[in-house]
Amino acid sequence: MVLHCVIPILVGAVIYYLFSPNVIFVKWLDKIIGCAIHFDYILENVLLVRIIRFYFLDMLWGYALVFALYLILGNNTASLKHIFCISFVFSAFMEILQLTSFANGTFDFMDIFFEFLAEMFAVFIIKKITLEEDKK
Numbered sequence: 001m002v003l004h005c006v007i008p009i010l011v012g013a014v015i016y017y018l019f020s021p022n023v024i025f026v027k028w029l030d031k032i033i034g035c036a037i038h039f040d041y042i043l044e045n046v047l048l049v050r051i052i053r054f055y056f057l058d059m060l061w062g063y064a065l066v067f068a069l070y071l072i073l074g075n076n077t078a079s080l081k082h083i084f085c086i087s088f089v090f091s092a093f094m095e096i097l098q099l100t101s102f103a104n105g106t107f108d109f110m111d112i113f114f115e116f117l118a119e120m121f122a123v124f125i126i127k128k129i130t131l132e133e134d135k136k
Contacts, residue, residue, distance in 0.1 A: 001071055001129070002067075004064070005064045005071065006064075012057050013025075015053070015057060017038075018039055021036060024104075026038075054111075055114045058111045058115050058118070059118035065087045066087045066118075066123060067122055067126070069083045080127065084120070084123050088115070088119055091112065091115040091119065092112050095107060095108070095115070
């Protein structure tokens, strides 16, 4: 279960690093390493790169959030509805916050939609994992 939190975050961090040099933690990493390896302008017009950069990353964060909440709030499927609600409301709130000066980024309703899909997928995976564990 922990890997379902860690792997999406690590994959997302690598993708952010490679394709989003203006993100705060990427600038911080560039200072630490002393160099920058970015492909932001080279592949900007490639549709797959745009989908990954603008939607897949949000999906990774939403997926990892559900698993993190599942591990923190209790390892039982009865709480999955609450976990899903908390994660979705939080994700939507963070996206809506981008309409204000409090959060960097650009509001995009599609981000909320893709986060919703990823969070639903995470709930499905948790149910599948727990059902297999119950059979053992």
